[in-house]
Amino acid sequence: MTTEPRKPPPQFIFRLKRALGGKSGWTGLAVQIVFAAVLAWVAYEIVANARANLETQRIASGFGFLKNTAGFDVSLNLVPYSGSDTYTRVFLVGLLNTLLVAVIGIIFATIIGFIIALCRLSPNWLLARIGEIYVELVRNLPLLFQLLFWYLAVLAALPGPRQSISLFNTAFLSNRGLVIPRPIGEAGLDPFLIAIAIGIVGALALRSYARRALFQRGQAIRIWPTVLGLLFGLPLATMLIFGLPLTFEMPQLKGFNFAGGARVIPELVALLVALSTYTAAFIAEIVRAGILSVHKGQMEAGSSLGLSRGATLRLIVVPQAMRVIVPPLTNQYLNLTKNSSLAVAIGYPDLVSVFAGTTLSQTGQAIEIIAITMGVYLLISLVTSAVMSVYGWRINRSLGAGA
Amino acid sequence: MTDVTASSFVRQDLVPERPAPVKTTGFIGFVRTRLLNSPTNILLTIVALLLLWYTIIPALKFLLVDAVWSGKDRNACLAENTGHQVGACWPYIQAKLTQLIYGFYPEAERWRVNLTFILAVVLLAPLLIPRLPAKGLNASLFFFAFPVVAFFLLRGGGLTGFGVSWVASLSQLFGDSIVNAGQVLVNLSQNSAIGPVLWGIGKLIVLIGSAVGWLIFPLTWLRDQLQMSGQPLWYDFLLTAVIVSLILFFLGGGMRTGQRALLASLVTFAGIAVVIKLMGLDRGGLAVVDTRLWGGLLVTLVVSVTGIVTSMPIGIALALGRRSTIPLIRVFSIAFIEFWRGVPLITVLFFATYMLPLFLPGNFNVDGLVRALIGIALFAGAYQAEVVRGGLAAIPRGQGEAASALGLSWWKTTSLIVMPQALRHVIPGLVNSFIALFKDTSLVSIVALFDLLGSLHATFSDPTWSTPTTAFTGFAFAGMIYFVFCFGMSRYSLFVENRLNAHRRN
Numbered sequence: 001m002t003t004e005p006r007k008p009p010p011q012f013i014f015r016l017k018r019a020l021g022g023k024s025g026w027t028g029l030a031v032q033i034v035f036a037a038v039l040a041w042v043a044y045e046i047v048a049n050a051r052a053n054l055e056t057q058r059i060a061s062g063f064g065f066l067k068n069t070a071g072f073d074v075s076l077n078l079v080p081y082s083g084s085d086t087y088t089r090v091f092l093v094g095l096l097n098t099l100l101v102a103v104i105g106i107i108f109a110t111i112i113g114f115i116i117a118l119c120r121l122s123p124n125w126l127l128a129r130i131g132e133i134y135v136e137l138v139r140n141l142p143l144l145f146q147l148l149f150w151y152l153a154v155l156a157a158l159p160g161p162r163q164s165i166s167l168f169n170t171a172f173l174s175n176r177g178l179v180i181p182r183p184i185g186e187a188g189l190d191p192f193l194i195a196i197a198i199g200i201v202g203a204l205a206l207r208s209y210a211r212r213a214l215f216q217r218g219q220a221i222r223i224w225p226t227v228l229g230l231l232f233g234l235p236l237a238t239m240l241i242f243g244l245p246l247t248f249e250m251p252q253l254k255g256f257n258f259a260g261g262a263r264v265i266p267e268l269v270a271l272l273v274a275l276s277t278y279t280a281a282f283i284a285e286i287v288r289a290g291i292l293s294v295h296k297g298q299m300e301a302g303s304s305l306g307l308s309r310g311a312t313l314r315l316i317v318v319p320q321a322m323r324v325i326v327p328p329l330t331n332q333y334l335n336l337t338k339n340s341s342l343a344v345a346i347g348y349p350d351l352v353s354v355f356a357g358t359t360l361s362q363t364g365q366a367i368e369i370i371a372i373t374m375g376v377y378l379l380i381s382l383v384t385s386a387v388m389s390v391y392g393w394r395i396n397r398s399l400g401a402g403a
Numbered sequence: 404m405t406d407v408t409a410s411s412f413v414r415q416d417l418v419p420e421r422p423a424p425v426k427t428t429g430f431i432g433f434v435r436t437r438l439l440n441s442p443t444n445i446l447l448t449i450v451a452l453l454l455l456w457y458t459i460i461p462a463l464k465f466l467l468v469d470a471v472w473s474g475k476d477r478n479a480c481l482a483e484n485t486g487h488q489v490g491a492c493w494p495y496i497q498a499k500l501t502q503l504i505y506g507f508y509p510e511a512e513r514w515r516v517n518l519t520f521i522l523a524v525v526l527l528a529p530l531l532i533p534r535l536p537a538k539g540l541n542a543s544l545f546f547f548a549f550p551v552v553a554f555f556l557l558r559g560g561g562l563t564g565f566g567v568s569w570v571a572s573l574s575q576l577f578g579d580s581i582v583n584a585g586q587v588l589v590n591l592s593q594n595s596a597i598g599p600v601l602w603g604i605g606k607l608i609v610l611i612g613s614a615v616g617w618l619i620f621p622l623t624w625l626r627d628q629l630q631m632s633g634q635p636l637w638y639d640f641l642l643t644a645v646i647v648s649l650i651l652f653f654l655g656g657g658m659r660t661g662q663r664a665l666l667a668s669l670v671t672f673a674g675i676a677v678v679i680k681l682m683g684l685d686r687g688g689l690a691v692v693d694t695r696l697w698g699g700l701l702v703t704l705v706v707s708v709t710g711i712v713t714s715m716p717i718g719i720a721l722a723l724g725r726r727s728t729i730p731l732i733r734v735f736s737i738a739f740i741e742f743w744r745g746v747p748l749i750t751v752l753f754f755a756t757y758m759l760p761l762f763l764p765g766n767f768n769v770d771g772l773v774r775a776l777i778g779i780a781l782f783a784g785a786y787q788a789e790v791v792r793g794g795l796a797a798i799p800r801g802q803g804e805a806a807s808a809l810g811l812s813w814w815k816t817t818s819l820i821v822m823p824q825a826l827r828h829v830i831p832g833l834v835n836s837f838i839a840l841f842k843d844t845s846l847v848s849i850v851a852l853f854d855l856l857g858s859l860h861a862t863f864s865d866p867t868w869s870t871p872t873t874a875f876t877g878f879a880f881a882g883m884i885y886f887v888f889c890f891g892m893s894r895y896s897l898f899v900e901n902r903l904n905a906h907r908r909n
Contacts, residue, residue, distance in 0.1 A: 023728035032731040039735070044584045046762045053761045124444050125437035126451040140889035141882055142842035144849075145856055149882075152863065153874040338747035345849050356753050366757035374746045374754065381745035 050367065057364070065363045066091070072358055074349045076265055087359055094351035095376065101271055101350060102337040108276035109336060110329075113283025120288050131284065138281035144342055146278055151270035151346045161258060172251060172258060178269050181248035182262040188238070192245035195238040199230040206230070267348035271340065279336045283329065290325035291317070323395055330388050334381050341377075351376060465490040465872075466879060480870040491876040495868040503858050503881070506698015515556045515689065516701055522549060522556075523708070531895065533902060546712055552678060557697070557705070561688035562636050562679070566643030571626040574619040581612030636685045644672040694772040698853035700884065702772070706779060706844040706854065711837050713780040718787025723817065725792055736788075743785035748846050751778045756850045775847045783840050790832040794825035827903070834896035838889050845885075855881055 021028030054061055066088045073083050078096045081089055119131035138146070156175060158165070164174035172179045210221045239245060251261025294317050302312030343350040344357055356373045360366060426432040438448045469490030471480045478484050480492035496503075505513055526545040529535045555561075588605030592598040625642070629635045648668040655664030682688055697705070724736030743751070755778030760769060769777075798821050806816040826833075848857030859881045863874055 022730045022733075028729040031729055035731055035735070041581065041584065044587075045580060048583070048587070049764050050761045053765055056765060122447065123437070123440075124447045124451065125433075126455075127447050130451055130454060136890065137886070140838075140886050140893065142845040142856065142885055144845040145878070145882065145885060148856065148860065149878045152860070153878050156874065157871065341747040341749040342846070342849075344749060352747070352749055352753070356750065360753075360757065366761060370750065370754050370758050374750050377747055377750060378742065378745040382741070 059364050061365075061367065063368055065365050065368070068363070070359070070362075072362070074354055075347075076268065076349050087355075087363070090359055091351070091355050091372070094349060094354040097348070097354075098337070098340055098343075098350040098352075101268065101275065101340045101343065101348070102333075105272055105275040105279070105336050105340065106333050108272065109279035109283055109332070112276055112280035114287055116280060116284035117287035117291070120284060121291060135281045135284055138278055139285075143274065143278050143339055144345055147270060147274040147342055147346060150274050151267065155266045155270050161253065164253075170248075170250065172253075175266065176258075176263070177266040178264040179251040179258045179261045180264065181250050183246045184249055186244055186247055188242035189245040191238045191242045192235055195235045196231075199232075199234045202230045203227045265348070267343070267346050270346055271343050271348050274342075275336055275339060278339070279332055282332050282335075286325055286328045286332065287321075290321040293324045294320045327388055327392065330384060334384050337380060338377060465875065476867050477870050477873075480868075480872060489870070489872055491879060492868070492870055492872050493876065495862075495870075495873055495876055496880050498868065499862045499865075499877075502862060503699045503855060505701055506853050506858055507696045508692060508698070508701065509696065512559075512690065512692055515559075515692075519553045519556050520704075522552065523704075533899075546715075548674070548678075550709065550712055552682075553705075555682055555684060555688055557692070557701075558694065559689035559691040561684045561686065563630075565636060565639040566647065567622065567639050568626045568629065568635075571619060571622040574615060575623060578612050578615035578619065581615060582609050583612075585609030585612055634685070636679070640672075640676065640679070644669070648672070694770050697772065699858040700855050702847070702852060702854040702857075703841075703844050705772075706776060706847055706852075707837075707841045709776050710779045710783045710840050710844065713776070714783035714787045714840070715833075717780060717784025718791050719822070721784060721788035722791035722795060725788065726795060740785045740788050743782050744789070748779075748782055748843050749849060751782045752846060752850045754778060771850075772852060775850060775852055779840070779844070779847075783836070783843075786836050786839070787833070790829050790836055791825065793832060794827075794829035795821065797828050798824050830903070831896040831900040834892055834899070838892045838896075841888060841892070842885070855884065 017025045017029075021030075021032065024031070050061075067086055069084055070087050070090045071083050074081060074090070074093050076097055077093045078100060079089075079092060081093050116131050116134055119127045120135070122128050122131075158173060158175045161172070161174045161176055164172040164179075166172050170181055206223050206226060210223045213219045213221055249261060251258045253259075298316050298320065299312055302316045303309070307315065340350060341352040344353040347353065351373060356369055360369045363369070425435065427436050439445050467490075469488050470493055471485060471489060471491070472493050474480060474492075474494040477492075477495075479494055480489055482489045501510075501513075505516055508516060526541065526549055530538065530541050530545055535541075585605045585608030588601050588608060590605075592601035592605060626639075629639050629642070632638050648665055651668045652661040652665040655661035679685060721736050721740055724732045725740065727733045727736070752775055755774045756771070759774055759777065763769060802820055802824065803816055806820040811819065844854060845856040847854050848860065853861060859877045862868070862877060
């Protein structure tokens, strides 16, 4: 005879308690009610005061101002913009300028950061000390200080366009900014781009096929000649058939300034230099810590398995270092993006400068404009941290599966 | 037994001396092993030397060799007057030194700033040396007493009331605000679908607000009586001292164990009385210096010290809130922390400067410096919270469980067992965020406050000293100040870290 297990008691009260007050029970519920009341009171005060203050200052609240004409010019716009466009357009221009600085800055900061990290890890004593001095010097000075230093001291001390510093007669650096050759698309551009896209997709597909062959059948396929052919040969071939994809318009000194070429405004140059050198110091420390975090035994175990030094680095050391490096590295990328808002100090037209600066002072819509600006940055960082937590979850899963 | 030396397998002649091994110690050995041990390394060493040659030498030349050390105006620092290439223009720093340190703080009152600096050093130095005793007293003096004293020293002004008056005024404001909120709801109920419900809630809220008003009636009456007397501050002070001491005495355990609390409270109030008397706060205090006149290093230090002092409690509260078991508090803490950490400090300062005044009652005129301080405190508090949370997570569960097993309440467990250990764990992290905060204070110059960097920027526009090297000189000087502070803090954090990890050292 089998006895049915007794059903657990329903414990309605307990469940109710848990649902309303969490683990703390009735006390938790009471605290929550008081807290909610306080929050409601604060919210009421804020709304009531804001309404009264706006009324006395005769400011109409709402987002209607976004459709008004801006009436001011922006010194750098990636999308067509003129003074007769609306504030919405201003917002877009500012956002794109912020993203432009962030993307270029991230690329430069990563390159410089890795170089400095390699210097610091170098067996050469002198080079390691130079890397250390760089990191200590840059990390212990405020970013705004460095930004103003580059903008007010270094770039302002550069000679005028006529005596500008020339780099191989193609790029010219002067106190009006950096003038570089402007690329102009030709007839061959479209096929060239398509060929590059095909090359990249093909190389990726080939790589995944080779990995599958290695893991499932133990068959090692040599793919690099084909990949090289896809990535370089194909675009070269299209270039031969369809002609050059790009020609460059060279800057020429005419009178007191340059004609032709593309001009990078000095604000952008200063901002990029300051942001990338500053963030590079932090990235260097992260990379160094990541590489040092891989135990020496891993390298030795790799070579005892008969792997070459390069293969050990590529297959064993770097993946483990990346696990430590990537999360704080993304954090630094995020910091760089947020720090790009310092542009307002030197007048580079980024989001904060043109939207929370000029637009705010023209319209006086402080609440709406600052809320939008904060919202944009918040969105960027929340999306990044969501992506990062997915990454962390995948890394943990793959490591857990291996163990 | 045969003669050993005669055996054929014994060598008769001396082995020739082998050459000495390559020296790997001393300077020569060091150069050989660390700089010139392979062709690549030789190349790298040459590159590094070239790099140093082109950076260190010009920098030294600029700062020392070519520098101009004395002069009255820009003419002293022009190449055509000196006859050689001009480096740093130090007389410019001499002329602007007071502006870079005090801003436009009136010259006659600068002793107050100096006194504040000295007080800060006297209180901070023993706090930083681990061997010295009385850390608790020292910390409470630095974190509670010093900010108040510094406020009255730097800004000036006096007091007209004390605890009783403040509590009475605050609760009156609070009660009025609640009554107003209730009235709004009652008015809303007239044209709303859920009118009766709103009306009921509104009336209830009005009732609560009025109840607050009645409850504090004795307090407000007392305040009015005090204000009418000849010495409002002193009577108020005495009354507050008696009330607070009695409350502490009874909370501390009455006649049984309350004497300690009573004594501590009385000593504290005696200290406060001495400060009030010394600074003459009852007679209007020192002359008021408007914060718009503050500037330079003074503002940088005021902003960073206030940020550090205020962000700590905010950070601890948020960290505890984030680990709380009560859902609403946890969600609120997470949202609060993530919000402030997700936005740049500039937007926070813009928020504090342009948006905050709109959120406060119209008759509340908040000083520009205070606004920036509020923004920085919230921003730094969110970062501090994550550092403190790391420390809390590092404390094993057993600590809290053991405290519960001993019968300690949540508050006692947290304040006596968990938090001290957690904070000790994260001192390096806290110092690192202090460094970040110190560097970030330079951003207040964007919202029209003249901190060290802002003052420096302002001096560049002075035509008396405009020379080609003025900007470089100014940046060199300010950079040295920033570097000394930040580098000092980071070395201190390393020192503490080593001390904390002393048991792990081998």
